[in-house]
Amino acid sequence: MAERSHYSLYIVQYTLTPSATMTELAAQLLESSQAPKIIQQVQAILHEEQNRRRAFYEWMDEDMKTEFINGEIVVHSPALDKHNLVVMHLGTLLNVFVSAHNLGAVRVEKALVELSRNSYEPDICYFGPEKAASIAPDSLYYPAPDLVVEVLSESKKKNDREVKFEDYAAHGVAEYWIIDPTRQTVETFSIDADTEAYAATGTFRVSQSVSSAVLSEFAIPVKSLFDNTANVMALRALLS
Template sequence: MIIEAVKAALDKEKETRLKFYDNITEEDKAEFINGEVIMHSPVMMRHNHVTGLLLRLLGIYVAREQLGFVGFEKLMISLTRNDYEPDICFFRQEKSAQFTGDQILFPAPDLIIEILSNSTQARDRGVKLKDYQAHRIEEYWIIDPKDETLEQYHLFGEEYQLVLKSRVGDVKSFVVEGFLIPIRAIFDNAENLKALQNL
């Protein structure tokens, strides 16, 4: 009976997920998490500012070095049960070479970056961290735009380990080869421009 109940629940979740795919549009910012559709509200200015500064650094570096593909905002990552739209993500060349222009669902990236907001931080530190870890996403950054802090997690074996939590100093990616930037460049315009010149 328990097995039948679990199967029925998963079948219902699958049906709800298919409806989610049918109903979302390019204008929506939405995720499917544990059977529930999560609609996201517009972000605060500081969230948008931090996303833009980091996206500029990472996007230019990856394009110049031809390392892969950087996705952001509404790019949907489809994992075993859940679908996420990370703020920023990176796929190595061997994965991104298979992508097509019409593709709307993407596999697990190699790096995910989430920018915290009041409405998302519990999921970013909870279900998302556990799910990203379970799907062996090698590197995960959590950025707090209010406290101007970066947390860098790296997969060791089966679990993430926090390797850096700081407001100052440099952060070096494990996944994006050679990508090293000052943490302040994620939050400060002048530092961002300096970092661009030094990439």
């Protein structure tokens, strides 16, 4: 079974165009005489992944920061302070703004977002009013957010820029921010209607402000994510 799984993944990875839409990928696959065999093998792989995912849910606990990505369990080590500072600063600003205007819900780190194949714990996520209404006090799993923010670190930046980048877009997460605490930049992305993938909407530095496409009136200085004094000033501005 293991050899068949690797073989099927090899076929899919190297014969399909990575930038194609879902419809185009399906059309390319169906052109192959091996399509039924490939589909059968992929289904077997995904079935086995779901078994491992159920085992992952039974194994994990609320004290762990862990994710299930493409069939593998990823356990995160404690983050550096510069990472934690950004999460705290932006999480506070977003939560205050959303709460003050009754715009939904914000969750920081310990929200397990369950997508069709993978389970993630984004650094910060925002749910609009409709999705927020579906979140019960005892909820363990969350739907695809409307905005996801990931703060880069050495251990997870590859997944943040590759697997999650594609997966969030494929599941309709309308906006994605990637924050680099070392370079002190914020990169923003929104789904392009034609490609169904993320398109870059800007890279913002400490001398600039950044705004959200999903939360149209949410605009903050980038410096407020990295500096305590600037964060307090931004918080006051949001409340004024």
